[in-house]
Amino acid sequence: MIASTLQKRLFLILFVIAGSLSGYQVVDNGVVVELPDAGQTIRLLQVQVIDEEIIRVVAAPKTGFSARASLIVEKTSWPPTAHQISQQGEIIELSTAALKVKISEKTGQIGFYDAHGRPILLEEKNGGKTMMPAVVMDEPTFHIEQRFSSPLGEAFYGLGQHQYDWMNYRGKDLDLYQINIIAAVPFLVSNRHYGILWDNNSRSKFGDPADFLPLSSLKLYDEQQTPGGLRVDYFQDSELKTLLLTQKESVIAHDNLEVWDNYPSGFDKNRGSIRWSGFIECERSGYYNFRFYSSHYAKFWFDDELKVDSWRVNWMPWARIVRVKLQAGRRYPIKIEWTPNGGYLGLTAKRPEKESYQNSLSLYSEVADQIDYYFIHGSTLDQVIAGYRNLTGQAPMMPKWAMGLWQCRQRYQSQEELINVVKEFRQRDIPLDNIVQDWFYWPEDKWGDHDFDAQRFPDPAGMVEQLHHELNTHIMISVWPKFYVGTHNYAAFQEQGWLYPRNVEKQERDWVGRGYVSTFYDPYSEGARDLFWRQIN
DSSP states (O other): OHHHHHHHHHHHHHHHHHHHHTTEEEETTEEEEEOOOSSOSEEEEEEEEEETTEEEEEEEETTOOOOOOOSSOOOOOOOOOOOEEEEETTEEEEEOSSEEEEEETTTOOEEEEETTSOEEEEEOGGGOEEEEEEEETTEEEEEEEEEEEOOTTOOEEEEEEOSSSOSOOTTOOEEEOOBTTBEEEEEEEETTTEEEEEOOOSSEEESOOOOOEEGGGSEEEOTTOOBSSEEEEEESSTTSOSEEEEEEESOEETTSTTTTTOOOTTOOTTTOEEEEEEEEEOSSOEEEEEEEEEOEEEEEEETTEEEEEEEEOTTSOEEEEEEEEEOTTOEEEEEEEEEOTTOOEEEEEEOOOOHHHHTEEEEEEEEESSEEEEEEEOSSHHHHHHHHHHHHOOOOOOOGGGGSOEEOOSOOOSHHHHHHHHHHHHHTTOOOOEEEEOSOOSOTTOTTSOOOOTTTOSOHHHHHHIIIIISOOEEEEOOOOEEETTSHHHHHHHHHTOBOOHHHHHTOBOSSTTOOBEEEBOTTSHHHHHHHHHHHO
């Protein structure tokens, strides 16, 4: 027994020494590979076995792996999983009962295979990894990207809750950031029975990470084919009838706070309407994507075809992606008609699609210490999702009443209205478990103080008591992290420096009543989160 143990320890020591001489080291649950200096930022790779079906990959600069705690995966240690490590030529192979992971110690390319050696997912040639030194908000960091090869017929799903009419994200470009009506989740699944959890909480992108550019990035002409911009007609009415003035413009950017009110003198954005018309020309042939971001009434024609006919409320603008094939040197007619009503509109363009991104899986983040992702395999997508839950934690099961019908509308304007709605459900024998009191239950000029308007909601405690005991209904109240200047809670955050100042500096007013200047608190500050929790309680 003792001899056997000594033999095993001696073998492990010799194996580690051999691994070190070969450019890799055996570590707990995996290997660390030191890549050759080929002028690349990435010099270190760690491949870690989480369990038989989950592998973590970390790529870092020569300064070492980051000690920064993940905000996505809470666990920092995992039970040992049986695995083997071997090497043949430049390829290091790490195997579990379900997977084989092959790592090139020359390029850092990693491939994931099933237990029979059939490929599941392969990083692109030379590893597909990019780390570009950058400075963001005056801090040194890296822009990172990881690309994988994707065979024809592969489909990608997930990535959170988005407003485009896409189910399969293959060949699409998607910005992963949180905003009203958008919930970004850096996790995707493939119909090839795997998932990728991208462990980065900065602004990230799926697909081609290139930004959309102003319309001026293309050649623009007015209706007379004169270069320099589109013709823009400003009308005094909302029907595009009473012309105020005409001028030439090369950008459409009324979605940007910096230029949102950059209208000509005399134009009333709440009563008027606008028409852009002219021609667009590109220098390179290919498929172009236009991002048409709008609220209120807006129409977009391209090459004499109506591409977008949209109405959205002004507090919930969003974009449509229009994909068109353009031929270099040809001029295409373009027209936009918009009734602002104080809303938003922007049109930007992305240069021709790159074929390499159409046939790959790519993830990018603008702020990172290292590339960090988890490969999750399963014989079914349910098993892949189970692996995701194993990494990120189990979601608690909601109580039974929360599984029933929730009644919610834009808002209930008074205590009486809310109670009467619930009574109507009961009188009609329609099952109801929860009613939601949305925004504006506070006095008009007190957004952020979380107080009920005493005139419209004279007895909030009595209302809740009646709902619970007389009408057997739960109630949920929407809380908003928005604060009007001059409110008590605004002052409490302002004193600590926990408010975003830009909207206040710009003196932008919202749409409530006469319009009020407001801003939001910084939820990335732990103290600010604690204060907000105390305020809403």
